[in-house]
């Protein structure tokens with residue numbers, strides 16, 4: 059939970075989508091260093107609800123490996139899209155775009171309407187959520 063809260067600061071929201079989701083973890087020397095949670099949206103669409111890597115292990119490739127693993131796994135099971143919601147600025151946006159995600163929508167004021175406290179990234183308040191979609195092409 060401590061790891062997942064790095065990506066989604068609302069434990070209440072996290073607990074609301076965990077039961078219907080699958081959780082994947084990255085481990086190093088027997089310890090969990092990264093995790094991501096994926097919720098099905100239908101037979102061929104899924105949503106990445108959160109992804110997080112322990113700060114001591116960030117920038118070491120775990121986030122990339124986790125994302126690649128789930129995309130490959132869902133591709134084999136017939137999935138065609140993976141969606142994610144993220145802030146409208148910050149390195150997370152570049153992280154997803156490097157994996158081929160494209161902007162497909164904007165939820166204005168999402169971070170104000172859905173969280174009790176203001177959220178900040180790099181000292182800038184987050185207001186709007188960008189909806190990103192990755193088209194999963196069959197191999």
Ligand SMILES: CC(C)(COP(=O)(O)OP(=O)(O)OC[C@H]1O[C@@H](n2cnc3c(N)ncnc32)[C@H](O)[C@@H]1OP(=O)(O)O)[C@@H](O)C(=O)NCCC(=O)NCCS
Nearest residue numbers: 064065109110111116117118119120121122144149150153
């Ligand atoms: C986003 C996150 C999961 C990425 O995991 P990671 O293991 O650190 O990522 P990787 O090592 O696979 O990095 C892949 C690339 O993403 C980019 N990136 C990752 N973290 C970055 C950072 N802090 N600043 C700038 N670029 C970053 C880089 O381009 C990096 O490649 P590079 O190191 O060769 O330049 C991780 O930083 C994290 O847990 N952040 C806090 C939680 C969070 O914000 N989750 C996303 C919610 S939308």
